[in-house]
Amino acid sequence: MVAAGADAIGFVFYAPSPRSVSAQSAATLLQRVPAFVTTVGLFVNATPDEVARVVAVAPVSLLQFHGDETPQQCAAIAAAVNRPYIRAVRVGAQTTREDLLEYGSAYGTTGTLFAGLLLDTLVDSYGGGGKVFDWSLIPEELAPQVVLSGGLNVLNATDAVTQVRPFAVDVSSGVESAKGIKDAAAIRNFIGAVRLADTLPR
Numbered sequence: 001m002v003a004a005g006a007d008a009i010g011f012v013f014y015a016p017s018p019r020s021v022s023a024q025s026a027a028t029l030l031q032r033v034p035a036f037v038t039t040v041g042l043f044v045n046a047t048p049d050e051v052a053r054v055v056a057v058a059p060v061s062l063l064q065f066h067g068d069e070t071p072q073q074c075a076a077i078a079a080a081v082n083r084p085y086i087r088a089v090r091v092g093a094q095t096t097r098e099d100l101l102e103y104g105s106a107y108g109t110t111g112t113l114f115a116g117l118l119l120d121t122l123v124d125s126y127g128g129g130g131k132v133f134d135w136s137l138i139p140e141e142l143a144p145q146v147v148l149s150g151g152l153n154v155l156n157a158t159d160a161v162t163q164v165r166p167f168a169v170d171v172s173s174g175v176e177s178a179k180g181i182k183d184a185a186a187i188r189n190f191i192g193a194v195r196l197a198d199t200l201p202r
Contacts, residue, residue: 004188005195007168008038010064013046013054018180019172026058040064040086048077055081064088064118075110084115086147091133092122104142117142118170121150130173132156135164143167154189161197169194 002009011026012019021029026041033039041060043051045067063085065074071087078085087107089100100119107114121133132151148166153174160169173179175186 002034002037004184005191006037006187008040008062009033010040010042010170010172011058011060012042014042014044014066023054023057026054026060030058030060038062042066045069046077048080051077052081055083062086062115066118066120071107071110074107075113078113079111084113086116086118087114088118088120088149090120090122091137091150095122095133095137097137097139100137100142101139104145116145116147116167118147118149120170135160138164138166152190154186154193157190157193158197158200161194162200165202 011021011029013023013026014020030039039060040062041051041054041058042064043054043066046054051063061083063074063078063081063083064087065077065085066088069077069087074085074087087103089103091100100117104117107117119133119138121131123131130151135148138146138148143165144167146164146166147168147170148160148164149170151174152160152169152171157169157171160166171190175182175190177183177186
């Protein structure tokens with residue numbers, strides 16, 4: 001992914017996920033990540049001690065909370081390991097623009113370690129489901145703080161960036177040849193589609 005031009009790489013520290021890695025495996029991979037590429041650790045309802053143990057072995061640069069963590073819990077864990085964090089928000093059919101603004105405000109008031117929201121599609125389980133949600137729900141003023149996720153692939157990445165103008169996009173299943181198996185060509189094509197959007201007029 002780095003060779004293809006990715007700005008960030010995620011490590012899933014959630015055992016039920018088919019994409020889960022151990023802290024030891026992540027630590028080995030982290031040694032190969034060049035400077036200025038952000039490394040992200042994804043956690044789901046982990047305790048402060050669990051996050052601290054992982055970060056001590058695999059010192060990722062950013063935390064992503066993808067469970068039911070409250071603003072206070074996110075802030076406390078981030079402070080305990082001295083890492084900025086992003087909060088995943090699952091967007092469903094009943095989610096409104098006002099809801100997203102309230103999420104941004106609630107987590108934004110937790111302190112300087114809050115780095116933004118990751119917006120994903122609401123599914124029955126934790127994690128992504130490879131489905132797109134209604135991007136028009138994202139308020140224009142919130143978009144610069146948003147990592148857009150949920151069902152992105154090479155076919156819709158350019159449109160997603162052009163329409164939403166998020167801070168970043170997140171992809172997983174959209175660049176896989178099988179569940180949990182990333183495809184190098186798909187990654188290159190996806191990043192190319194994102195870069196194309198950057199060249200189009202706003």
